[in-house]
Amino acid sequence: MSLRFHRVSKAFGRSRVLQGASHSFAPGLYALHGPNGIGKSTLLAILAGILDPDEGEVHIDGHSLQSDPVAAKARLSYVPDECPLYPFMTGRELLQFIAGAKCTVIGPEVETLVDRFRLRPYLDTRFGHMSLGTQKKTMLVAAWIGAPAVLLMDEPSNGLDQTTREVLAGCLQALRERCVVIMSTHDAEFARIVGAGVISFDELQAQG
Numbered sequence: 001m002s003l004r005f006h007r008v009s010k011a012f013g014r015s016r017v018l019q020g021a022s023h024s025f026a027p028g029l030y031a032l033h034g035p036n037g038i039g040k041s042t043l044l045a046i047l048a049g050i051l052d053p054d055e056g057e058v059h060i061d062g063h064s065l066q067s068d069p070v071a072a073k074a075r076l077s078y079v080p081d082e083c084p085l086y087p088f089m090t091g092r093e094l095l096q097f098i099a100g101a102k103c104t105v106i107g108p109e110v111e112t113l114v115d116r117f118r119l120r121p122y123l124d125t126r127f128g129h130m131s132l133g134t135q136k137k138t139m140l141v142a143a144w145i146g147a148p149a150v151l152l153m154d155e156p157s158n159g160l161d162q163t164t165r166e167v168l169a170g171c172l173q174a175l176r177e178r179c180v181v182i183m184s185t186h187d188a189e190f191a192r193i194v195g196a197g198v199i200s201f202d203e204l205q206a207q208g
Protein backbone atom coordinates (compact mmCIF):
# COMPACT_ATOMS: atom_id res chain seq x y z
CA MET A 1 0.00 0.00 0.00
CA SER A 2 1.79 3.12 -1.16
CA LEU A 3 1.42 6.31 -3.13
CA ARG A 4 4.36 8.01 -4.76
CA PHE A 5 4.55 10.92 -7.13
CA HIS A 6 7.67 12.38 -8.65
CA ARG A 7 8.32 15.81 -10.19
CA VAL A 8 4.67 16.49 -11.00
CA SER A 9 4.00 19.79 -12.77
CA LYS A 10 0.76 21.34 -13.97
CA ALA A 11 -0.10 24.72 -15.44
CA PHE A 12 -3.43 26.17 -16.59
CA GLY A 13 -2.43 28.55 -19.35
CA ARG A 14 0.23 30.80 -17.86
CA SER A 15 -0.72 29.92 -14.30
CA ARG A 16 1.68 27.33 -12.83
CA VAL A 17 -0.12 25.40 -10.10
CA LEU A 18 2.33 22.52 -9.50
CA GLN A 19 6.04 22.78 -10.10
CA GLY A 20 7.91 19.53 -9.66
CA ALA A 21 5.98 18.26 -6.64
CA SER A 22 7.21 14.97 -5.20
CA HIS A 23 6.32 12.83 -2.20
CA SER A 24 5.95 9.23 -1.02
CA PHE A 25 3.20 8.11 1.33
CA ALA A 26 3.13 4.93 3.40
CA PRO A 27 -0.22 3.69 4.81
CA GLY A 28 -1.74 6.26 7.15
CA LEU A 29 -3.98 9.29 7.32
CA TYR A 30 -2.86 12.62 5.85
CA ALA A 31 -4.54 16.05 5.61
CA LEU A 32 -3.36 18.27 2.76
CA HIS A 33 -3.21 21.84 3.97
CA GLY A 34 -2.89 25.14 2.13
CA PRO A 35 -4.78 28.35 1.30
CA ASN A 36 -7.64 28.62 -1.22
CA GLY A 37 -6.55 28.28 -4.82
CA ILE A 38 -3.05 26.97 -4.12
CA GLY A 39 -3.64 23.67 -5.97
CA LYS A 40 -4.84 21.00 -3.52
CA SER A 41 -7.80 19.86 -5.63
CA THR A 42 -5.62 19.95 -8.75
CA LEU A 43 -3.07 17.68 -7.09
CA LEU A 44 -5.77 15.26 -5.89
CA ALA A 45 -7.29 15.19 -9.40
CA ILE A 46 -3.86 14.32 -10.86
CA LEU A 47 -3.29 11.62 -8.23
CA ALA A 48 -6.75 10.21 -9.03
CA GLY A 49 -6.04 10.13 -12.77
CA ILE A 50 -8.79 12.67 -13.55
CA LEU A 51 -6.31 15.24 -14.79
CA ASP A 52 -3.07 14.56 -16.66
CA PRO A 53 0.07 16.25 -15.32
CA ASP A 54 2.16 18.23 -17.81
CA GLU A 55 5.19 16.37 -16.44
CA GLY A 56 5.91 13.80 -13.80
CA GLU A 57 4.69 10.40 -12.75
CA VAL A 58 2.30 8.97 -10.14
CA HIS A 59 2.56 5.43 -8.76
CA ILE A 60 -0.42 3.86 -7.01
CA ASP A 61 0.60 0.79 -5.02
CA GLY A 62 3.54 0.32 -7.36
CA HIS A 63 1.58 0.79 -10.61
CA SER A 64 2.22 3.82 -12.81
CA LEU A 65 -0.89 5.90 -13.43
CA GLN A 66 0.70 7.02 -16.70
CA SER A 67 1.93 3.71 -18.19
CA ASP A 68 -0.35 1.19 -16.44
CA PRO A 69 -3.53 3.20 -15.69
CA VAL A 70 -5.97 0.28 -15.42
CA ALA A 71 -3.94 -1.50 -12.72
CA ALA A 72 -3.26 1.80 -10.91
CA LYS A 73 -6.88 2.97 -10.95
CA ALA A 74 -8.14 -0.42 -9.76
CA ARG A 75 -6.25 0.23 -6.50
CA LEU A 76 -7.64 3.68 -5.75
CA SER A 77 -10.84 5.41 -4.70
CA TYR A 78 -11.60 9.09 -5.04
CA VAL A 79 -14.36 11.07 -3.34
CA PRO A 80 -14.93 14.49 -4.96
CA ASP A 81 -16.33 17.42 -3.01
CA GLU A 82 -19.49 17.32 -5.15
CA CYS A 83 -20.75 14.59 -7.43
CA PRO A 84 -23.24 15.64 -10.11
CA LEU A 85 -22.97 12.26 -11.87
CA TYR A 86 -25.58 9.52 -12.07
CA PRO A 87 -28.70 11.42 -10.84
CA PHE A 88 -30.83 8.65 -12.39
CA MET A 89 -29.36 5.81 -10.32
CA THR A 90 -30.64 4.84 -6.90
CA GLY A 91 -28.14 4.59 -4.07
CA ARG A 92 -28.14 0.81 -4.34
CA GLU A 93 -27.70 0.88 -8.12
CA LEU A 94 -24.82 3.32 -7.81
CA LEU A 95 -23.00 1.14 -5.25
CA GLN A 96 -23.54 -1.94 -7.43
CA PHE A 97 -22.41 -0.05 -10.53
CA ILE A 98 -19.16 0.97 -8.83
CA ALA A 99 -18.64 -2.58 -7.54
CA GLY A 100 -19.13 -3.87 -11.10
CA ALA A 101 -16.63 -1.37 -12.47
CA LYS A 102 -14.12 -2.59 -9.88
CA CYS A 103 -14.87 -6.25 -10.71
CA THR A 104 -16.01 -6.95 -7.16
CA VAL A 105 -19.20 -7.16 -5.11
CA ILE A 106 -20.64 -5.20 -2.19
CA GLY A 107 -19.02 -7.00 0.75
CA PRO A 108 -19.92 -7.09 4.46
CA GLU A 109 -17.65 -4.13 5.30
CA VAL A 110 -19.53 -1.86 2.88
CA GLU A 111 -22.90 -3.16 4.14
CA THR A 112 -21.80 -2.27 7.69
CA LEU A 113 -20.83 1.22 6.52
CA VAL A 114 -24.26 1.65 4.89
CA ASP A 115 -25.76 1.13 8.36
CA ARG A 116 -23.18 3.20 10.23
CA PHE A 117 -23.84 6.13 7.87
CA ARG A 118 -27.61 5.51 8.19
CA LEU A 119 -27.92 5.19 4.43
CA ARG A 120 -30.14 2.12 4.25
CA PRO A 121 -33.44 4.10 4.15
CA TYR A 122 -32.13 5.96 1.08
CA LEU A 123 -30.78 3.04 -0.95
CA ASP A 124 -33.86 3.06 -3.19
CA THR A 125 -33.83 6.86 -3.65
CA ARG A 126 -32.41 8.22 -6.90
CA PHE A 127 -29.10 10.00 -6.37
CA GLY A 128 -30.48 13.22 -7.90
CA HIS A 129 -33.32 13.24 -5.35
CA MET A 130 -31.09 12.77 -2.29
CA SER A 131 -30.07 15.68 -0.07
CA LEU A 132 -26.48 16.87 -0.63
CA GLY A 133 -25.40 15.30 2.67
CA THR A 134 -26.93 11.94 1.69
CA GLN A 135 -25.23 12.12 -1.71
CA LYS A 136 -21.94 12.76 0.07
CA LYS A 137 -22.45 9.84 2.42
CA THR A 138 -23.22 7.57 -0.56
CA MET A 139 -20.00 8.63 -2.30
CA LEU A 140 -18.01 8.12 0.90
CA VAL A 141 -19.38 4.60 1.44
CA ALA A 142 -18.71 3.82 -2.24
CA ALA A 143 -15.05 4.64 -1.66
CA TRP A 144 -14.67 1.52 0.50
CA ILE A 145 -15.76 -0.76 -2.37
CA GLY A 146 -12.89 -2.92 -3.60
CA ALA A 147 -10.66 -2.31 -0.54
CA PRO A 148 -8.54 0.44 -2.13
CA ALA A 149 -4.83 0.83 -1.38
CA VAL A 150 -5.16 4.61 -1.82
CA LEU A 151 -8.17 6.73 -0.84
CA LEU A 152 -8.27 10.37 -1.98
CA MET A 153 -10.94 12.72 -0.64
CA ASP A 154 -11.61 16.35 -1.49
CA GLU A 155 -13.16 18.12 1.53
CA PRO A 156 -14.70 14.92 2.96
CA SER A 157 -16.40 16.58 5.94
CA ASN A 158 -18.17 19.25 3.85
CA GLY A 159 -21.92 19.11 4.32
CA LEU A 160 -21.88 16.36 6.96
CA ASP A 161 -23.69 16.69 10.29
CA GLN A 162 -21.73 16.24 13.53
CA THR A 163 -22.76 12.62 14.07
CA THR A 164 -21.76 11.65 10.53
CA ARG A 165 -18.44 13.47 10.86
CA GLU A 166 -17.66 11.35 13.90
CA VAL A 167 -18.72 8.15 12.13
CA LEU A 168 -16.50 9.06 9.16
CA ALA A 169 -13.57 9.84 11.46
CA GLY A 170 -13.90 6.42 13.12
CA CYS A 171 -14.13 4.63 9.75
CA LEU A 172 -11.03 6.42 8.47
CA GLN A 173 -9.06 5.61 11.62
CA ALA A 174 -9.76 1.93 10.96
CA LEU A 175 -7.98 2.27 7.58
CA ARG A 176 -4.80 3.66 9.08
CA GLU A 177 -2.77 0.44 8.79
CA ARG A 178 -3.96 -0.72 5.38
CA CYS A 179 -4.53 2.31 3.15
CA VAL A 180 -2.95 5.63 2.17
CA VAL A 181 -5.72 8.14 2.94
CA ILE A 182 -5.17 11.70 1.73
CA MET A 183 -7.78 14.37 2.27
CA SER A 184 -7.81 17.97 1.22
CA THR A 185 -9.57 19.88 3.99
CA HIS A 186 -9.93 23.31 5.54
CA ASP A 187 -11.63 21.61 8.49
CA ALA A 188 -8.79 21.50 11.01
CA GLU A 189 -11.08 20.09 13.71
CA PHE A 190 -12.00 17.15 11.46
CA ALA A 191 -8.34 16.47 10.62
CA ARG A 192 -7.62 16.52 14.36
CA ILE A 193 -10.37 14.04 15.34
CA VAL A 194 -9.29 11.73 12.49
CA GLY A 195 -5.73 11.97 13.79
CA ALA A 196 -4.40 12.86 10.33
CA GLY A 197 -0.84 14.05 9.86
CA VAL A 198 -0.85 17.52 8.32
CA ILE A 199 1.01 17.85 5.00
CA SER A 200 1.63 21.38 3.82
CA PHE A 201 1.20 21.93 0.10
CA ASP A 202 4.39 24.02 0.04
CA GLU A 203 6.30 21.11 1.59
CA LEU A 204 5.42 18.90 -1.42
CA GLN A 205 6.63 21.51 -3.89
CA ALA A 206 9.89 21.96 -2.00
CA GLN A 207 10.70 18.26 -2.44
CA GLY A 208 10.44 18.38 -6.23
Ligand SMILES: Nc1ncnc2c1ncn2[C@@H]1O[C@H](COP(=O)(O)OP(=O)(O)OP(=O)(O)O)[C@@H](O)[C@H]1O
Pocket residue numbers: 012015017034035036037038039040041042043184
Ligand atom coordinates in the same frame (compact mmCIF):
# COMPACT_ATOMS: atom_id res chain seq x y z
N1 LIG B 1 -9.63 23.51 -15.16
C1 LIG B 1 -9.01 24.61 -14.79
N2 LIG B 1 -8.73 25.57 -15.69
C2 LIG B 1 -8.07 26.68 -15.34
N3 LIG B 1 -7.65 26.96 -14.10
C3 LIG B 1 -7.91 26.04 -13.16
C4 LIG B 1 -8.59 24.83 -13.45
N4 LIG B 1 -8.69 24.11 -12.30
C5 LIG B 1 -8.10 24.84 -11.35
N5 LIG B 1 -7.62 25.99 -11.85
C6 LIG B 1 -6.88 27.02 -11.11
O1 LIG B 1 -5.80 26.37 -10.44
C7 LIG B 1 -5.57 26.97 -9.18
C8 LIG B 1 -5.64 25.89 -8.10
O2 LIG B 1 -6.99 25.48 -7.94
P1 LIG B 1 -7.41 24.31 -6.93
O3 LIG B 1 -8.88 24.13 -7.06
O4 LIG B 1 -6.54 23.15 -7.18
O5 LIG B 1 -7.02 24.96 -5.53
P2 LIG B 1 -7.36 24.46 -4.04
O6 LIG B 1 -6.10 24.58 -3.26
O7 LIG B 1 -8.02 23.13 -4.08
O8 LIG B 1 -8.39 25.58 -3.60
P3 LIG B 1 -9.58 25.54 -2.50
O9 LIG B 1 -8.93 25.43 -1.16
O10 LIG B 1 -10.24 26.87 -2.69
O11 LIG B 1 -10.49 24.39 -2.84
C9 LIG B 1 -6.63 28.07 -9.03
O12 LIG B 1 -6.03 29.29 -9.39
C10 LIG B 1 -7.70 27.68 -10.01
O13 LIG B 1 -8.38 28.81 -10.48
